[in-house]
Amino acid sequence: MSRKKNGVADERYRNRQDTTSPLVKKIRLFLYTTFIGNRIQKSKGTHAYRILDGRRVWFISDMHFDENKILKWCRRPFFRDVIQSNHRIIKNWNDHVGNYDRVYCLGDVGNEHLLQELKGKITVTRGNHDGRQWDTQYILEYRGMKILVIHDPDDPGNDTGWFDGDWIIHGHTHVNSPFIDIRKKRVNVSCEVINFSPISMEDIYTIIQESKNYRANRAVL
Numbered sequence: 001m002s003r004k005k006n007g008v009a010d011e012r013y014r015n016r017q018d019t020t021s022p023l024v025k026k027i028r029l030f031l032y033t034t035f036i037g038n039r040i041q042k043s044k045g046t047h048a049y050r051i052l053d054g055r056r057v058w059f060i061s062d063m064h065f066d067e068n069k070i071l072k073w074c075r076r077p078f079f080r081d082v083i084q085s086n087h088r089i090i091k092n093w094n095d096h097v098g099n100y101d102r103v104y105c106l107g108d109v110g111n112e113h114l115l116q117e118l119k120g121k122i123t124v125t126r127g128n129h130d131g132r133q134w135d136t137q138y139i140l141e142y143r144g145m146k147i148l149v150i151h152d153p154d155d156p157g158n159d160t161g162w163f164d165g166d167w168i169i170h171g172h173t174h175v176n177s178p179f180i181d182i183r184k185k186r187v188n189v190s191c192e193v194i195n196f197s198p199i200s201m202e203d204i205y206t207i208i209q210e211s212k213n214y215r216a217n218r219a220v221l
Contacts, residue, residue: 036100037121047135051142054202056101058120059189061151061171062127063089065110074174074192085196086114092197094119103198104138106171106189107151127151127172139165142201145208153186167208178217180207193220 040056041049051057064070065086071079079085097103103120107127115122126134128151136158138149146165152172153160160168169187177186179193187204199221211218
């Protein structure tokens with residue numbers, strides 16, 4: 001992966017374009033959904049899915065690829081520059097996620113061109129730093145739990161008061177809220193609290209079950 005010293009992708013990488021025809025994309029999507037995707041999760045309506053294989057559905061948030069400000073905010077203890085931050089997240093992601101797994105990235109992507117470096121079928125929920133108009137919320141069901149997936153659960157413009165389910169999986173807060181909040185029933189998947197690596201739905205489910213015995217919030221994974 002070629003990079004300039006300031007961490008921004010070089011011009012050759014930036015100018016790389018997907019030349020796949022719309023017809024070929026449609027055929028690929030049909031084949032994936034029919035023979036692979038429907039074994040991982042099934043649609044239950046607009047922005048709603050039932051997860052069938054929690055080992056192949058992943059969550060992560062707030063990568064902030066190529067954004068130098070993130071070092072000052074909360075990553076200086078972990079990385080010397082954004083190149084190192086980018087590399088760690090991309091490597092961890094690709095070490096865990098399979099080519100056809102589903103990944104929910106909960107916003108604040110940063111340089112979205114780097115999504116092309118990542119394995120899996122990626123669904124992005126729009127964060128407050130994202131320019132792309134991705135969707136903002138998803139409802140997931142897994143092993144009897146109803147889960148809201150969102151970037152910032154406290155954003156007044158993205159009210160969650162209507163949600164009558166069990167837990168919320170979110171990002172946005174980085175290290176300013178715990179990985180597991182037992183009172184609010186929230187799971188924070190911001191990079192910094194999950195070791196800069198995606199976490200699976202099955203692992204989240206297991207930890208939620210364990211949290212019934214917690215006496216306090218769990219700060220990090």
